[in-house]
Amino acid sequence: MSGRHFLQIPGPTNVPDRVLRAIAQPTIDHRGPSFAKLAREVLDGVRDVFKTRGTVVIYPSSGTGAWEASLVNTLSPGDAVLMFETGHFATLWRNVAQRLGLDVRFVQGDWRTGVDPEVVESMLREDRGRAIKAVAVVHNETSTGVASRVGDVRRAMDEAGHPALLLVDTISSLGSIDYRHDEWQIDVTIGCSQKGLMLPPGLGFNAISDKAIAASKSARLPRAYWDWTPMIADNASGFFPYTPATNLLYGLREAIAMLREEGLDRVFARHCRHGEATRRAVRGWGLELVCRNPDEYSSSLTAVMMPDGQDSDALRKVILDRFDLSLGTGLGKLKGKIFRIGHLGDFNDLMLAGTLSGIEMGLEVARVPFTRGGMLEALEYMAGSP
Numbered sequence: 174m175s176g177r178h179f180l181q182i183p184g185p186t187n188v189p190d191r192v193l194r195a196i197a198q199p200t201i202d203h204r205g206p207s208f209a210k211l212a213r214e215v216l217d218g219v220r221d222v223f224k225t226r227g228t229v230v231i232y233p234s235s236g237t238g239a240w241e242a243s244l245v246n247t248l249s250p251g252d253a254v255l256m257f258e259t260g261h262f263a264t265l266w267r268n269v270a271q272r273l274g275l276d277v278r279f280v281q282g283d284w285r286t287g288v289d290p291e292v293v294e295s296m297l298r299e300d301r302g303r304a305i306k307a308v309a310v311v312h313n314e315t316s317t318g319v320a321s322r323v324g325d326v327r328r329a330m331d332e333a334g335h336p337a338l339l340l341v342d343t344i345s346s347l348g349s350i351d352y353r354h355d356e357w358q359i360d361v362t363i364g365c366s367q368k369g370l371m372l373p374p375g376l377g378f379n380a381i382s383d384k385a386i387a388a389s390k391s392a393r394l395p396r397a398y399w400d401w402t403p404m405i406a407d408n409a410s411g412f413f414p415y416t417p418a419t420n421l422l423y424g425l426r427e428a429i430a431m432l433r434e435e436g437l438d439r440v441f442a443r444h445c446r447h448g449e450a451t452r453r454a455v456r457g458w459g460l461e462l463v464c465r466n467p468d469e470y471s472s473s474l475t476a477v478m479m480p481d482g483q484d485s486d487a488l489r490k491v492i493l494d495r496f497d498l499s500l501g502t503g504l505g506k507l508k509g510k511i512f513r514i515g516h517l518g519d520f521n522d523l524m525l526a527g528t529l530s531g532i533e534m535g536l537e538v539a540r541v542p543f544t545r546g547g548m549l550e551a552l553e554y555m556a557g558s559p
């Protein structure tokens with residue numbers, strides 16, 4: 174295929190040329206002085222993205238590793254954890270917790286709505302014996318395009334006066350949707366590199382509160398690779414307890430610089446605007462959004478229901494084969510029923526226009542019943558709201 178591939182899955186996202194060039198440098202001695210300077214710079218700089226003045230650790234890992242790290246460092250075998258079935262990723266995180274021997278209280282969900290802060294409050298109020306040691310929430314459920322209101326979850330926990338830790342997965346929201354680790358008193362924020370941070374896969378993050386560090390002193394789940402203690406100790410002098418992903422850290426330094434240049438607030442506003450434009454296109458096509466509540470719309474991706482009897486993977490195949498555009502597949506129980514449009518990371522109006530054009534043409538080619546012209550609604554909106 175000539176021209177550029179359109180990678181519009183909700184992560185990994187398009188890696189900007191600046192970041193690719195930053196990564197394409199000679200790998201250096203990770204125990205030498207140049208590395209220490211790089212490590213200190215990124216460990217300090219990345220805190221702005223989480224909106225924390227506290228500790229952030231960076232693993233050479235995918236997001237799943239960073240999930241595991243958040244649990245093994247803070248909890249003990251048999252501890253109760255409150256989790257919510259917002260979709261496929263919340264379910265996978267639940268599975269990790271169960272395999273580690275935690276007692277997961279999993280609040281069932283319909284995969285179309287986020288975490289209900291009122292349910293959080295009532296479940297914590299009922300937990301008079303304080304058995305629940307952590308509440309674990311996926312901020313942006315990448316399988317459904319539903320963003321939970323984490324600030325409200327925090328308020329609900331405070332209202333209940335419950336001391337549980339708050340663990341939040343920001344894997345597809347960090348650097349795309351407003352998030353405030355310190356202000357919302359999050360204990361562990363889990364992130365990774367391949368989405369809003371505009372990097373290739375390979376870095377996992379934990380932003381850690383003082384309360385979580387204190388909890389880690391008595392937590393008894395087995396941990397070795399993920400142990401915060403040697404990581405934090407070595408990071409203080411700019412080093413790692415094992416070989417870090419050196420070249421990805423060059424990329425991270427560049428990505429942080431790009432986010433600073435644009436300004437986080439403008440980055441978030443850009444994502445909101447592209448989310449709104451996309452939803453207008455979807456409605457214009459006469460298709461239904463997976464996300465039910467307008468105050469939970471994700472601005473990093475949009476998940477779209479197929480009309481009854483239509484297979485989303487068949488549509489995705491047509492769009493990939495004909496227009497070289499990759500869209501996200503339906504995951505878990507949504508397989509074949511929905512497709513997902515990623516509009517996060519290094520992205521602009523014309524990239525969205527191209528993406529929506531590819532989808533509209535694909536709907537036509539695949540003979541999916543729809544109303545033509547939805548993408549024009551998006552163009553009109555973008556033209557009218559700079």
Ligand SMILES: Cc1ncc(COP(=O)(O)O)c(C=O)c1O
Nearest residue numbers: 235236237262313315342344345
């Ligand atoms: C919200 C969320 N959590 C966790 C994960 C798992 O991350 P990884 O595939 O990098 O292990 C993903 C992956 O897309 C995700 O979107």
